[in-house]
Amino acid sequence: MATSIISSEPSRNRAPSGPLWSPRAIVLALAVAIFAIPTMIFVIRVGWSGEEGAHGPIVLSTGLWLLWQQWRSSRSVVQPPSWPFVWIALAVLVPLTVFARITEIVEIEGYLMYASLIVVMYSLTGLAAIKRMWFPLVYLAFIFPPPDTIVYAVTIPMKMWLSKAAIGALAIMDYPIAGEGVRIYIGQYELLVAAACSGINSIISLSAISLFYIYMRHQAEWRYALLLVLLIVPVALAANFVRVIILILLTYHYGEAAAQGFLHNFAGILLFAVALVGIFLLDAILHPIFERLRTRRARGFYE
Known part of the structure:
Protein backbone atom coordinates (compact mmCIF):
# COMPACT_ATOMS: atom_id res chain seq x y z
CA MET A 1 0.00 0.00 0.00
CA ALA A 2 2.83 2.42 0.86
CA THR A 3 4.49 1.72 -2.46
CA SER A 4 1.35 2.55 -4.43
CA ILE A 5 0.97 5.90 -2.63
CA ILE A 6 4.57 6.88 -3.38
CA SER A 7 4.31 5.89 -7.03
CA SER A 8 1.07 7.84 -7.56
CA GLU A 9 2.43 11.11 -6.20
CA PRO A 10 4.43 12.20 -9.29
CA SER A 11 1.45 11.64 -11.58
CA ARG A 12 -0.64 14.05 -9.51
CA ASN A 13 1.77 16.94 -10.06
CA ARG A 14 2.82 16.11 -13.59
CA ALA A 15 1.76 18.61 -16.26
CA PRO A 16 -0.65 17.33 -18.86
CA SER A 17 1.03 15.53 -21.70
CA GLY A 18 -0.11 15.35 -25.28
CA PRO A 19 -0.93 18.26 -27.62
CA LEU A 20 -0.01 20.97 -25.12
CA TRP A 21 3.67 20.09 -25.19
CA SER A 22 4.07 18.72 -28.73
CA PRO A 23 6.86 20.37 -30.76
CA ARG A 24 4.44 21.21 -33.55
CA ALA A 25 2.12 23.08 -31.18
CA ILE A 26 4.96 24.99 -29.53
CA VAL A 27 6.41 26.10 -32.89
CA LEU A 28 2.92 27.16 -34.01
CA ALA A 29 2.35 29.16 -30.83
CA LEU A 30 5.70 30.96 -31.13
CA ALA A 31 5.11 31.78 -34.80
CA VAL A 32 1.68 33.29 -34.17
CA ALA A 33 2.96 35.18 -31.10
CA ILE A 34 5.67 36.81 -33.23
CA PHE A 35 3.05 37.50 -35.88
CA ALA A 36 0.78 39.16 -33.29
CA ILE A 37 3.36 41.57 -31.82
CA PRO A 38 3.20 44.17 -34.65
CA THR A 39 -0.60 44.13 -34.50
CA MET A 40 -0.61 44.77 -30.74
CA ILE A 41 1.88 47.62 -31.16
CA PHE A 42 -0.42 49.10 -33.81
CA VAL A 43 -3.48 48.69 -31.56
CA ILE A 44 -1.71 50.31 -28.60
CA ARG A 45 -0.44 53.21 -30.71
CA VAL A 46 -3.68 53.91 -32.57
CA GLY A 47 -6.51 52.36 -30.57
CA TRP A 48 -5.39 53.16 -27.01
CA SER A 49 -4.24 56.73 -27.63
CA GLY A 50 -7.72 58.25 -27.39
CA GLU A 51 -10.66 58.21 -25.02
CA GLU A 52 -12.26 55.29 -26.83
CA GLY A 53 -9.38 52.96 -25.94
CA ALA A 54 -8.40 54.20 -22.49
CA HIS A 55 -9.73 51.01 -20.92
CA GLY A 56 -7.42 48.82 -23.05
CA PRO A 57 -4.52 48.44 -20.57
CA ILE A 58 -6.92 47.66 -17.72
CA VAL A 59 -8.73 45.02 -19.76
CA LEU A 60 -5.46 43.47 -20.97
CA SER A 61 -3.94 43.12 -17.49
CA THR A 62 -7.11 41.90 -15.75
CA GLY A 63 -8.03 39.66 -18.69
CA LEU A 64 -4.64 37.91 -18.74
CA TRP A 65 -4.82 37.42 -14.98
CA LEU A 66 -8.33 35.94 -15.27
CA LEU A 67 -7.25 33.75 -18.18
CA TRP A 68 -4.39 32.37 -16.09
CA GLN A 69 -6.77 31.63 -13.20
CA GLN A 70 -9.17 29.83 -15.53
CA TRP A 71 -6.36 27.92 -17.20
CA ARG A 72 -5.22 26.48 -13.87
CA SER A 73 -8.65 24.88 -13.43
CA SER A 74 -8.93 23.82 -17.09
CA ARG A 75 -5.69 21.82 -17.47
CA SER A 76 -7.45 18.62 -16.44
CA VAL A 77 -9.63 18.68 -19.57
CA VAL A 78 -6.85 19.28 -22.14
CA GLN A 79 -7.47 17.10 -25.17
CA PRO A 80 -6.08 16.70 -28.70
CA PRO A 81 -7.46 19.25 -31.18
CA SER A 82 -8.70 18.77 -34.70
CA TRP A 83 -5.56 19.70 -36.61
CA PRO A 84 -7.27 20.00 -40.03
CA PHE A 85 -9.55 22.68 -38.54
CA VAL A 86 -6.51 24.48 -37.07
CA TRP A 87 -4.66 24.64 -40.39
CA ILE A 88 -7.75 25.62 -42.39
CA ALA A 89 -8.68 28.37 -39.92
CA LEU A 90 -5.15 29.81 -39.90
CA ALA A 91 -4.96 29.58 -43.69
CA VAL A 92 -7.97 31.90 -43.81
CA LEU A 93 -7.22 34.20 -40.87
CA VAL A 94 -3.52 34.89 -41.47
CA PRO A 95 -3.88 36.26 -45.05
CA LEU A 96 -6.85 38.37 -43.96
CA THR A 97 -4.78 39.78 -41.08
CA VAL A 98 -1.93 40.62 -43.49
CA PHE A 99 -4.40 42.40 -45.78
CA ALA A 100 -5.84 44.38 -42.85
CA ARG A 101 -2.33 45.33 -41.74
CA ILE A 102 -1.39 46.54 -45.21
CA THR A 103 -4.54 48.65 -45.42
CA GLU A 104 -4.05 49.80 -41.80
CA ILE A 105 -7.58 48.90 -40.72
CA VAL A 106 -6.69 48.56 -37.05
CA GLU A 107 -10.13 47.39 -35.91
CA ILE A 108 -10.36 44.47 -38.34
CA GLU A 109 -6.68 43.58 -37.95
CA GLY A 110 -6.99 43.33 -34.18
CA TYR A 111 -9.98 41.01 -34.25
CA LEU A 112 -8.48 38.80 -36.96
CA MET A 113 -5.22 38.52 -35.04
CA TYR A 114 -7.11 37.69 -31.86
CA ALA A 115 -9.13 35.02 -33.66
CA SER A 116 -5.83 33.49 -34.83
CA LEU A 117 -4.57 33.41 -31.25
CA ILE A 118 -7.74 31.63 -30.11
CA VAL A 119 -7.25 29.04 -32.86
CA VAL A 120 -3.70 28.49 -31.65
CA MET A 121 -4.92 28.18 -28.07
CA TYR A 122 -7.43 25.60 -29.27
CA SER A 123 -4.58 23.70 -30.91
CA LEU A 124 -2.81 23.59 -27.54
CA THR A 125 -5.74 22.78 -25.28
CA GLY A 126 -8.68 21.40 -27.24
CA LEU A 127 -12.31 22.46 -27.23
CA ALA A 128 -13.25 21.50 -23.65
CA ALA A 129 -10.64 23.83 -22.12
CA ILE A 130 -11.64 26.66 -24.46
CA LYS A 131 -15.23 26.33 -23.26
CA ARG A 132 -14.11 26.64 -19.65
CA MET A 133 -12.13 29.79 -20.45
CA TRP A 134 -14.88 31.42 -22.51
CA PHE A 135 -15.34 34.52 -20.35
CA PRO A 136 -11.73 35.78 -20.26
CA LEU A 137 -11.48 35.10 -24.00
CA VAL A 138 -14.59 37.21 -24.67
CA TYR A 139 -13.53 39.84 -22.15
CA LEU A 140 -10.09 40.28 -23.74
CA ALA A 141 -11.74 41.20 -27.05
CA PHE A 142 -12.53 44.60 -25.50
CA ILE A 143 -8.87 45.62 -25.92
CA PHE A 144 -9.58 46.22 -29.62
CA PRO A 145 -11.50 49.30 -30.78
CA PRO A 146 -14.84 48.50 -32.46
CA PRO A 147 -15.11 48.96 -36.25
CA ASP A 148 -15.93 52.50 -37.33
Whole structure:
Protein backbone atom coordinates (compact mmCIF):
# COMPACT_ATOMS: atom_id res chain seq x y z
CA MET A 1 0.00 0.00 0.00
CA ALA A 2 2.83 2.42 0.86
CA THR A 3 4.49 1.72 -2.46
CA SER A 4 1.35 2.55 -4.43
CA ILE A 5 0.97 5.90 -2.63
CA ILE A 6 4.57 6.88 -3.38
CA SER A 7 4.31 5.89 -7.03
CA SER A 8 1.07 7.84 -7.56
CA GLU A 9 2.43 11.11 -6.20
CA PRO A 10 4.43 12.20 -9.29
CA SER A 11 1.45 11.64 -11.58
CA ARG A 12 -0.64 14.05 -9.51
CA ASN A 13 1.77 16.94 -10.06
CA ARG A 14 2.82 16.11 -13.59
CA ALA A 15 1.76 18.61 -16.26
CA PRO A 16 -0.65 17.33 -18.86
CA SER A 17 1.03 15.53 -21.70
CA GLY A 18 -0.11 15.35 -25.28
CA PRO A 19 -0.93 18.26 -27.62
CA LEU A 20 -0.01 20.97 -25.12
CA TRP A 21 3.67 20.09 -25.19
CA SER A 22 4.07 18.72 -28.73
CA PRO A 23 6.86 20.37 -30.76
CA ARG A 24 4.44 21.21 -33.55
CA ALA A 25 2.12 23.08 -31.18
CA ILE A 26 4.96 24.99 -29.53
CA VAL A 27 6.41 26.10 -32.89
CA LEU A 28 2.92 27.16 -34.01
CA ALA A 29 2.35 29.16 -30.83
CA LEU A 30 5.70 30.96 -31.13
CA ALA A 31 5.11 31.78 -34.80
CA VAL A 32 1.68 33.29 -34.17
CA ALA A 33 2.96 35.18 -31.10
CA ILE A 34 5.67 36.81 -33.23
CA PHE A 35 3.05 37.50 -35.88
CA ALA A 36 0.78 39.16 -33.29
CA ILE A 37 3.36 41.57 -31.82
CA PRO A 38 3.20 44.17 -34.65
CA THR A 39 -0.60 44.13 -34.50
CA MET A 40 -0.61 44.77 -30.74
CA ILE A 41 1.88 47.62 -31.16
CA PHE A 42 -0.42 49.10 -33.81
CA VAL A 43 -3.48 48.69 -31.56
CA ILE A 44 -1.71 50.31 -28.60
CA ARG A 45 -0.44 53.21 -30.71
CA VAL A 46 -3.68 53.91 -32.57
CA GLY A 47 -6.51 52.36 -30.57
CA TRP A 48 -5.39 53.16 -27.01
CA SER A 49 -4.24 56.73 -27.63
CA GLY A 50 -7.72 58.25 -27.39
CA GLU A 51 -10.66 58.21 -25.02
CA GLU A 52 -12.26 55.29 -26.83
CA GLY A 53 -9.38 52.96 -25.94
CA ALA A 54 -8.40 54.20 -22.49
CA HIS A 55 -9.73 51.01 -20.92
CA GLY A 56 -7.42 48.82 -23.05
CA PRO A 57 -4.52 48.44 -20.57
CA ILE A 58 -6.92 47.66 -17.72
CA VAL A 59 -8.73 45.02 -19.76
CA LEU A 60 -5.46 43.47 -20.97
CA SER A 61 -3.94 43.12 -17.49
CA THR A 62 -7.11 41.90 -15.75
CA GLY A 63 -8.03 39.66 -18.69
CA LEU A 64 -4.64 37.91 -18.74
CA TRP A 65 -4.82 37.42 -14.98
CA LEU A 66 -8.33 35.94 -15.27
CA LEU A 67 -7.25 33.75 -18.18
CA TRP A 68 -4.39 32.37 -16.09
CA GLN A 69 -6.77 31.63 -13.20
CA GLN A 70 -9.17 29.83 -15.53
CA TRP A 71 -6.36 27.92 -17.20
CA ARG A 72 -5.22 26.48 -13.87
CA SER A 73 -8.65 24.88 -13.43
CA SER A 74 -8.93 23.82 -17.09
CA ARG A 75 -5.69 21.82 -17.47
CA SER A 76 -7.45 18.62 -16.44
CA VAL A 77 -9.63 18.68 -19.57
CA VAL A 78 -6.85 19.28 -22.14
CA GLN A 79 -7.47 17.10 -25.17
CA PRO A 80 -6.08 16.70 -28.70
CA PRO A 81 -7.46 19.25 -31.18
CA SER A 82 -8.70 18.77 -34.70
CA TRP A 83 -5.56 19.70 -36.61
CA PRO A 84 -7.27 20.00 -40.03
CA PHE A 85 -9.55 22.68 -38.54
CA VAL A 86 -6.51 24.48 -37.07
CA TRP A 87 -4.66 24.64 -40.39
CA ILE A 88 -7.75 25.62 -42.39
CA ALA A 89 -8.68 28.37 -39.92
CA LEU A 90 -5.15 29.81 -39.90
CA ALA A 91 -4.96 29.58 -43.69
CA VAL A 92 -7.97 31.90 -43.81
CA LEU A 93 -7.22 34.20 -40.87
CA VAL A 94 -3.52 34.89 -41.47
CA PRO A 95 -3.88 36.26 -45.05
CA LEU A 96 -6.85 38.37 -43.96
CA THR A 97 -4.78 39.78 -41.08
CA VAL A 98 -1.93 40.62 -43.49
CA PHE A 99 -4.40 42.40 -45.78
CA ALA A 100 -5.84 44.38 -42.85
CA ARG A 101 -2.33 45.33 -41.74
CA ILE A 102 -1.39 46.54 -45.21
CA THR A 103 -4.54 48.65 -45.42
CA GLU A 104 -4.05 49.80 -41.80
CA ILE A 105 -7.58 48.90 -40.72
CA VAL A 106 -6.69 48.56 -37.05
CA GLU A 107 -10.13 47.39 -35.91
CA ILE A 108 -10.36 44.47 -38.34
CA GLU A 109 -6.68 43.58 -37.95
CA GLY A 110 -6.99 43.33 -34.18
CA TYR A 111 -9.98 41.01 -34.25
CA LEU A 112 -8.48 38.80 -36.96
CA MET A 113 -5.22 38.52 -35.04
CA TYR A 114 -7.11 37.69 -31.86
CA ALA A 115 -9.13 35.02 -33.66
CA SER A 116 -5.83 33.49 -34.83
CA LEU A 117 -4.57 33.41 -31.25
CA ILE A 118 -7.74 31.63 -30.11
CA VAL A 119 -7.25 29.04 -32.86
CA VAL A 120 -3.70 28.49 -31.65
CA MET A 121 -4.92 28.18 -28.07
CA TYR A 122 -7.43 25.60 -29.27
CA SER A 123 -4.58 23.70 -30.91
CA LEU A 124 -2.81 23.59 -27.54
CA THR A 125 -5.74 22.78 -25.28
CA GLY A 126 -8.68 21.40 -27.24
CA LEU A 127 -12.31 22.46 -27.23
CA ALA A 128 -13.25 21.50 -23.65
CA ALA A 129 -10.64 23.83 -22.12
CA ILE A 130 -11.64 26.66 -24.46
CA LYS A 131 -15.23 26.33 -23.26
CA ARG A 132 -14.11 26.64 -19.65
CA MET A 133 -12.13 29.79 -20.45
CA TRP A 134 -14.88 31.42 -22.51
CA PHE A 135 -15.34 34.52 -20.35
CA PRO A 136 -11.73 35.78 -20.26
CA LEU A 137 -11.48 35.10 -24.00
CA VAL A 138 -14.59 37.21 -24.67
CA TYR A 139 -13.53 39.84 -22.15
CA LEU A 140 -10.09 40.28 -23.74
CA ALA A 141 -11.74 41.20 -27.05
CA PHE A 142 -12.53 44.60 -25.50
CA ILE A 143 -8.87 45.62 -25.92
CA PHE A 144 -9.58 46.22 -29.62
CA PRO A 145 -11.50 49.30 -30.78
CA PRO A 146 -14.84 48.50 -32.46
CA PRO A 147 -15.11 48.96 -36.25
CA ASP A 148 -15.93 52.50 -37.33
CA THR A 149 -18.97 51.38 -39.31
CA ILE A 150 -20.55 49.93 -36.17
CA VAL A 151 -19.62 53.01 -34.14
CA TYR A 152 -21.19 55.36 -36.69
CA ALA A 153 -24.36 53.27 -36.95
CA VAL A 154 -24.80 53.20 -33.18
CA THR A 155 -23.77 56.76 -32.35
CA ILE A 156 -26.08 58.57 -34.77
CA PRO A 157 -29.33 57.75 -32.92
CA MET A 158 -27.57 58.20 -29.57
CA LYS A 159 -26.32 61.65 -30.56
CA MET A 160 -29.77 62.62 -31.77
CA TRP A 161 -31.38 61.50 -28.52
CA LEU A 162 -28.81 63.29 -26.35
CA SER A 163 -29.20 66.51 -28.34
CA LYS A 164 -33.00 66.52 -28.04
CA ALA A 165 -32.89 65.56 -24.34
CA ALA A 166 -30.35 68.27 -23.49
CA ILE A 167 -32.25 70.92 -25.45
CA GLY A 168 -35.51 69.96 -23.76
CA ALA A 169 -33.99 69.99 -20.27
CA LEU A 170 -32.34 73.39 -20.66
CA ALA A 171 -35.35 74.89 -22.43
CA ILE A 172 -37.41 74.14 -19.31
CA MET A 173 -34.93 76.31 -17.37
CA ASP A 174 -35.47 79.18 -19.87
CA TYR A 175 -32.05 78.98 -21.55
CA PRO A 176 -31.96 80.40 -25.09
CA ILE A 177 -31.35 77.04 -26.72
CA ALA A 178 -32.45 75.34 -29.92
CA GLY A 179 -31.19 72.55 -32.08
CA GLU A 180 -31.19 70.84 -35.44
CA GLY A 181 -30.09 67.22 -35.64
CA VAL A 182 -26.90 66.91 -33.61
CA ARG A 183 -26.26 70.68 -33.67
CA ILE A 184 -27.13 72.71 -30.59
CA TYR A 185 -27.49 76.49 -30.61
CA ILE A 186 -27.29 78.31 -27.29
CA GLY A 187 -26.82 82.09 -27.16
CA GLN A 188 -24.23 83.00 -29.78
CA TYR A 189 -22.63 79.54 -29.71
CA GLU A 190 -23.09 76.53 -31.94
CA LEU A 191 -22.15 73.10 -30.55
CA LEU A 192 -21.92 69.73 -32.23
CA VAL A 193 -22.54 66.53 -30.26
CA ALA A 194 -19.59 64.40 -31.33
CA ALA A 195 -19.15 60.65 -31.06
CA ALA A 196 -17.18 61.04 -27.84
CA CYS A 197 -20.17 62.72 -26.20
CA SER A 198 -22.72 60.29 -27.62
CA GLY A 199 -22.00 57.67 -24.98
CA ILE A 200 -20.48 54.96 -27.19
CA ASN A 201 -17.03 55.31 -25.59
CA SER A 202 -18.51 55.18 -22.12
CA ILE A 203 -20.64 52.17 -23.03
CA ILE A 204 -17.63 50.24 -24.33
CA SER A 205 -15.36 51.12 -21.41
CA LEU A 206 -18.09 50.75 -18.82
CA SER A 207 -19.18 47.43 -20.33
CA ALA A 208 -15.65 46.03 -20.20
CA ILE A 209 -14.91 46.99 -16.58
CA SER A 210 -18.43 46.21 -15.37
CA LEU A 211 -18.36 42.77 -16.99
CA PHE A 212 -15.19 41.96 -15.08
CA TYR A 213 -16.79 43.14 -11.83
CA ILE A 214 -20.04 41.27 -12.48
CA TYR A 215 -18.26 38.04 -13.42
CA MET A 216 -16.00 38.08 -10.39
CA ARG A 217 -18.84 38.87 -8.01
CA HIS A 218 -21.89 37.16 -9.52
CA GLN A 219 -20.72 34.53 -12.00
CA ALA A 220 -22.80 31.85 -10.26
CA GLU A 221 -25.97 33.96 -10.57
CA TRP A 222 -26.31 34.34 -14.32
CA ARG A 223 -29.85 35.79 -14.25
CA TYR A 224 -28.86 38.56 -11.88
CA ALA A 225 -25.59 39.11 -13.78
CA LEU A 226 -27.60 39.51 -17.00
CA LEU A 227 -29.77 42.13 -15.28
CA LEU A 228 -26.70 44.18 -14.34
CA VAL A 229 -25.33 43.87 -17.86
CA LEU A 230 -28.58 45.25 -19.29
CA LEU A 231 -28.32 48.26 -16.95
CA ILE A 232 -24.91 49.29 -18.33
CA VAL A 233 -26.32 51.07 -21.40
CA PRO A 234 -28.90 53.27 -19.59
CA VAL A 235 -26.34 54.16 -16.91
CA ALA A 236 -23.81 55.20 -19.57
CA LEU A 237 -26.43 57.22 -21.45
CA ALA A 238 -27.51 59.00 -18.26
CA ALA A 239 -23.89 59.87 -17.45
CA ASN A 240 -23.28 61.25 -20.94
CA PHE A 241 -26.53 63.23 -20.79
CA VAL A 242 -25.16 64.97 -17.71
CA ARG A 243 -21.85 65.47 -19.51
CA VAL A 244 -23.53 67.17 -22.48
CA ILE A 245 -25.52 69.42 -20.13
CA ILE A 246 -22.33 70.42 -18.31
CA LEU A 247 -20.49 71.22 -21.55
CA ILE A 248 -23.40 73.28 -22.87
CA LEU A 249 -23.57 75.31 -19.65
CA LEU A 250 -19.80 75.80 -19.61
CA THR A 251 -19.93 77.10 -23.17
CA TYR A 252 -22.83 79.44 -22.46
CA HIS A 253 -21.46 80.91 -19.23
CA TYR A 254 -17.67 80.79 -19.74
CA GLY A 255 -17.10 80.54 -23.48
CA GLU A 256 -16.15 77.90 -25.98
CA ALA A 257 -12.49 77.80 -24.93
CA ALA A 258 -13.38 76.79 -21.37
CA ALA A 259 -15.69 74.00 -22.50
CA GLN A 260 -13.31 72.54 -25.09
CA GLY A 261 -10.14 72.58 -23.02
CA PHE A 262 -9.19 70.70 -19.88
CA LEU A 263 -12.74 70.73 -18.52
CA HIS A 264 -14.00 68.81 -21.57
CA ASN A 265 -11.75 65.83 -20.91
CA PHE A 266 -12.13 66.12 -17.14
CA ALA A 267 -15.91 65.97 -17.48
CA GLY A 268 -15.61 62.76 -19.48
CA ILE A 269 -13.34 61.12 -16.90
CA LEU A 270 -15.47 62.30 -13.99
CA LEU A 271 -18.75 61.13 -15.50
CA PHE A 272 -17.23 57.75 -16.37
CA ALA A 273 -16.19 57.32 -12.74
CA VAL A 274 -19.68 58.36 -11.64
CA ALA A 275 -21.24 55.81 -14.04
CA LEU A 276 -18.99 53.06 -12.70
CA VAL A 277 -19.89 53.93 -9.13
CA GLY A 278 -23.52 53.91 -10.27
CA ILE A 279 -23.17 50.28 -11.36
CA PHE A 280 -21.71 49.41 -7.96
CA LEU A 281 -24.56 51.22 -6.17
CA LEU A 282 -27.20 49.51 -8.30
CA ASP A 283 -25.61 46.19 -7.44
CA ALA A 284 -25.66 47.05 -3.73
CA ILE A 285 -29.35 47.98 -3.96
CA LEU A 286 -30.64 45.29 -6.30
CA HIS A 287 -28.76 42.25 -5.04
CA PRO A 288 -30.49 42.10 -1.60
CA ILE A 289 -33.85 42.47 -3.39
CA PHE A 290 -32.93 39.71 -5.82
CA GLU A 291 -31.85 37.43 -2.97
CA ARG A 292 -35.06 38.15 -1.05
CA LEU A 293 -37.22 37.32 -4.07
CA ARG A 294 -35.28 34.13 -4.74
CA THR A 295 -35.67 33.06 -1.09
CA ARG A 296 -39.42 33.66 -1.21
CA ARG A 297 -39.70 31.69 -4.44
CA ALA A 298 -37.75 28.81 -2.92
CA ARG A 299 -39.97 28.82 0.15
CA GLY A 300 -43.10 28.83 -1.99
CA PHE A 301 -41.76 25.91 -4.02
CA TYR A 302 -41.09 23.72 -0.97
CA GLU A 303 -44.26 24.62 0.94
